[in-house]
Amino acid sequence: MDHSRAPVLEALADFRRRGDIVYGPPGHKQGRGVDPRVLEILGPGVFESDVLLLNGLDDRRESGGILQQAQELMADAVGAEQAFFSTCGSSLSVKTAMLAVAGPGEKLLISRNAHKSVISAVIVNGTMPVWVHPQFDERLHLAHPPQPQDVEEQLRANPDAKGMLLITPTDWGTCADVRAVAEVCHRYDVPLIVDEAWGAHLPFHDRLPAWGMHADADLVVTSVHKMGAAVEQSSVFHLQYDRIDPTVLKQREDLLGTTSASSLVYASLDGWRRQMSEHGPELMARALTRAGRIRGRVAELDGLGLMGREVLGPSGAFDLDPLAITVEVRELGITGMQAAEWLREHHRVDVGSADVCRFNARITHADDDDTEARLMDALGRLISDAPRMGEAPPVRLPRPGALELETAVLPRDAFFAAAETVPADKAAGRISAELVTPYPPGVPVLAPGEVITDEVVDYLRSSVAAGTLIPDAADASLETLRVVAR
Ligand SMILES: Cc1ncc(COP(=O)(O)O)c(C=O)c1O
CATH class of the missing domain: 3.90.100.10 (Orn/Lys/Arg decarboxylase, C-terminal domain)
Incomplete structure (x- = not known):
């Protein structure tokens, strides 16, 4: 396929060049009605590019097949049989993916270290969850994804389960053995859904952990806004094999999705796919080199604990995304939340997740020498200032197994x-x-x-x-x- 093309972006450029006058939404009419104070901050381009797909980018019959072509290019770029864009984040995509496999009252295996959108889906969809408990790392006080044998045990005990939902990579960058879990699921003739919200970059370099579609998953959901370069809420479903009917997926998506999909999301997804098809390996290689250098320097800093490949093993994680830099701060006598707040207040460095023990900094292809230097400088100063931050009240961390609660009611x-x-x-x-x-x-x-x-x-x-x-x-x-x- 011709990956130099970007159908949505090209349609947007055509729309702007033609100068269509719109008598449908959005009511700002490509920015003409927007308060100048809004335009000053957001810029006119955002509104000029905010156009409906139907009778906007494409005609009312979608005869240009613009979205379809963009999705086919995405599927081709990441090795999926089919791809569908979603404009409501993976929070909505995981609900749809789960609903496409298990309807109300049906059983689905779900790894319990799931994001809240998955648990919300259990409530909204009426799923009967069969929890597969993650590997609790007692030393680090965090959960890694479950192992294939945990999945097999639950499939054997629940022959009526409709499939399995795995979450990988986790927020802290640890990854499951997707291929082995897929093999178990397929042996029991059920599909594997992977919530790979943190994995949009994985298809584009072989030194990154395995990408779900390459590792035989049936349906993979990503948030391209997290580790990729699309705007917030940009999510994609990727499908392969015949265990999940694409018509069922589309119809169940239609139950939940918006009727006013954002062209900004579609266009930035389209642009991300073209960028990665043309330059993905070199951009990811650069990000990997940078992350490797940052890892080396963080590992040398006294008082900070870098999460590295020592977490891998038979009772730990299967793999680790090196672009997820997870830094333990307990030795400094502070919490990850204190560290995150201090880094923002004193250095204008805003990190990702933070909990009692650690915080996380995500490196992407967008980082450069300047962002790297600012992060390293801020981390050095965090260590020297930690004694002045005041001790956080002690947290009574749970024992292993204590988070595996009994589910008494659906x-x-x-x-x-x-x-x-x-x-x-x-x-x-x-x-x-x-x-x-x-x-x-x-x-x-x-x-x-x-x-x-x-x-x-x-x-x-x-x-x-x-x-x-x-x-x-x-x-x-x-x-x-x-x-x-x-
Ligand atoms: C594992 C996981 N799944 C799903 C989501 C939801 O993704 P989104 O923010 O794109 O709605 C998140 C968000 O952090 C996540 O971490």
Whole structure:
């Protein structure tokens, strides 16, 4: 295929050149009605390029096949049989992907270290989750993706399960053995869905962890805005083999998706695919070299712990994305949240996820010598300033296994059940009616339907006292919890 073409971008350029006058949405009419103070900050190009697909970029019958061509090029670029663009982030794409495999009341294996959008999908879709527990790393206090044998065990115990949803890479960059999990799923004749929200860059260099489509997954969802160069909310479904019917996927996507897809998302996805097709390997090689250099320098800094390939092994992770630089700060006597706030306030360096023990800095092809130097300078100063940051209140981290809570009620039933609010110290033994998610990274500690324990309450409340944010709980202070009424 001709990857120098970019059908959506070309249609946009044509639209602008033609000077169509639009009597449908968007009402700003390509920026003519936008307040100049908005234009001053956003720039006119954003609005000039904000055009509907139907009767805008393409005609009302889509006879130009613009979106179709762009999706076919994307599929070809990443080794998928089919690709579909989605403009509502992977938060919506994972819901659709899950719904395409398991309808209401049907079982789906789900790795429990899932992003909150997956747990929300369990509630919205009415999925019966069969949790596959991740590998808990006791030393680092974090979860790596589950192993193929954990998946096999649950498939054997649940022959009526419709498929498996795996989350890899994790927020911290650790990866599952996708190929081996796919092999297990296919032996049981069910599809493997991979939430590869953090993996849009993986198809473009062989020194990066395996990309889901290359490793035999049936359906892969990515967020191109995370590790790629498309605007926020740019997500893609990638499909191969015949275990998931593309018509079913499209129809279920149609249930949830917007009828006003953003041309900015489509155009930037199209541009990303062209950029990667033409220059992906060299851009990724450069990012890998930079990440390798940063890793080497961070590893030499006293007080910081770099997460490296020592986390790989039979009871750890299968692989690690070297572009995810995860830095442990416990030795400095501070939390990852303190480090993140200090880096932003004092150095205008905004890192990614941060929890009690660590924070994460993502390197992409967009980094350069200047961004690298600023990160390294800020990390050096973080070490020297840490003693003046004040000790964070201690967090009572849970023991291994303590986060594997019993699911007593279907998450959907618990979420929609009559609920009551109880003081947190009286919540043990009750069934959660809400999601309780430290964010970011966004993996729920409590899901609706799970039986609350004192250890989990203690962990969550001490984390909040140390600065963890829980935006989805009804009471973000966690003095109370919302539980299923008796
Ligand atoms: C593993 C995982 N899946 C899905 C999502 C949702 O992606 P999006 O932000 O594109 O909606 C995230 C977001 O952080 C994530 O980490």
